[in-house]
Amino acid sequence: MTVDDAEALDAADPLGFASARFRLPDGVIYLDGNSLGALPAMTPAALADVVNRQWGGDLIASWNDHSWIDWPIHVAARLAPIVGARPGELVIADSTSVSLFKLLAAAVQARSGRRTIVVQQRDFPTDLYVARGLASMLDLEVRAVGPDEILEAINEDVAAVLISHVDYRSGVVHDMAAVNAAAHASGSLAIWDLSHSAGAIEIDLIAAGTRLAVGCGYKYLNGGPGAPAFMFVDRDLQDELRSPLQGWMGHADPFAFVDDYRPAPGIARFLTGTPSILALAALDAGLATFEGIAMTALAAKSRQLSQLFIDAVEAGCGNEVRLASPRDPARRGSHVVFSHFEGYAVMQALIARGVIGDFRAPDLMRFGFAPLYNSFSDVFRAAEILAEVLSTGEWDEPRFKARSKVT
Ligand SMILES: Cc1ncc(COP(=O)(O)O)c(C=O)c1O
Missing domain, CATH: 3.40.640.10 (Type I PLP-dependent aspartate aminotransferase-like (Major domain))
Structure with missing residues (x-):
């Protein structure tokens, strides 16, 4: 999988139009719709x-x-x-x-x-x-x-x-x-x-x-x-x-x-x-935001997004993280968890780089895929950034280890 492949998937995505129904800040890859969905453009x-x-x-x-x-x-x-x-x-x-x-x-x-x-x-x-x-x-x-x-x-x-x-x-x-x-x-x-x-x-x-x-x-x-x-x-x-x-x-x-x-x-x-x-x-x-969306298409994209993420993370991060979700897409919902012994700090370092997921104790980094607004290239990029955060060790800073009330 390359960035070109991810872009090709976006170009062919039958749900690609739906991301215009949401408002997300520039520079953010939001993989936390499983905790708090993004703001629909029409809500305000x-x-x-x-x-x-x-x-x-x-x-x-x-x-x-x-x-x-x-x-x-x-x-x-x-x-x-x-x-x-x-x-x-x-x-x-x-x-x-x-x-x-x-x-x-x-x-x-x-x-x-x-x-x-x-x-x-x-x-x-x-x-x-x-x-x-x-x-x-x-x-x-x-x-x-x-x-x-x-x-x-x-x-x-x-x-x-x-x-x-x-x-x-x-x-x-x-x-x-x-x-x-x-x-x-x-x-x-x-x-x-x-x-x-x-x-x-x-x-x-x-x-x-x-x-x-x-x-x-x-x-x-x-x-x-x-x-x-x-x-x-x-x-x-x-x-x-x-x-x-x-x-x-x-x-x-x-x-x-x-x-x-x-x-x-x-x-x-x-x-x-x-x-x-x-x-x-x-x-x-x-x-x-679900109007006119076929749930079969939504579910298919959910499985594709999570699979792409798993493949890209495993290719880029090697043994540094361990998949703690089912490998079989039919047994998975729309989020994926990877464990890392300092998962909280790694997630905070990712958030500082604009990739937003969340953390569940004791060591799980959770990434949610919302098929209405997440693109294949964003998910691919998120996996690349995770690999960078791990290889540079940039997560290993005291500021990323101080636990907030909401994780
Ligand atoms: C499975 C499940 N049930 C319930 C809740 C929360 O319940 P409430 O909406 O009452 O806060 C959550 C929150 O994340 C949840 O994941």
Whole structure:
């Protein structure tokens, strides 16, 4: 692979046009869309319109006149083709952690009598914390198992299985259809965390038999820092489940102001409080960046980008770094991790050179590939810069070793 090859791939890229939908600073190669998606070019104007014209001009009438009240469901409709959901199966609200709590609690309540929640022991910590917190409230047991032990851990005592689709560290993709089938066969409910897969790889929730899922809005969906999360509930399950956080926005008739709680029919019952309109406006602009994009093309480019990066890093860096993600592209999400004993310092030195990735303890340098805005030549150049940073030893400076709060 040479720079000319990478440029040829860019010239032939059917998604090449989409990078104009984003604004990135000159001189930056941004490989951290798996943590915080880049700014969509239309977001500033979209937010300014909601602030100035709607909030500033139309004030409270906007809840009706601009349908603010329906945005949690309207904005979610843009997400449906990205994850393979049917209309009315998605809603946007809260954070991923809170959404997880809601769906996990609803699931275990619907499977009362069963005492176990299965989790993947190396999953993102918030998922484990939520499961353990809920289990201690309800006197249930959390069974944390390795990534290859999920299927055998599912038995008649399991109420729910909580698992990330793509592992936040290794990038491993878990087999959604297989876990769903095992959960279904045992009468339990699987809940998927799609934070690292939605908008990055192909997902067909319906074809995979998924019944419950959550995911965050600020990574590959480009909804901005702290963007709200989404919840997916299979339409045939919705009326069987109750949200544990009963609030007026999930009521069948919020403006009746009656004393008794009656859950809304359908997905709206998973809402709790007043939707965050500015955050929804930003997420809507983030989701608009997927308009006209075939998810098969997006997934294909994701695999090509990560493969190019792996090949170029291994060719340029030799044994100095070790691939800690699957080699098989079909088993990988859209990020790649390489380990290095001073991974934090190496990543800081890369960032100082304009190549932005992130670091996950203890020694993992994580590089995310957002097929909408990353080009093949940028990814190739990033691998070259990594090789330079390692061969010059420029990472070995005290300023690159001082840990910031956010890594
Ligand atoms: C798999 C996964 N779940 C959840 C979260 C974060 O949850 P929240 O949006 O509540 O901060 C992350 C954050 O990176 C994540 O990677």
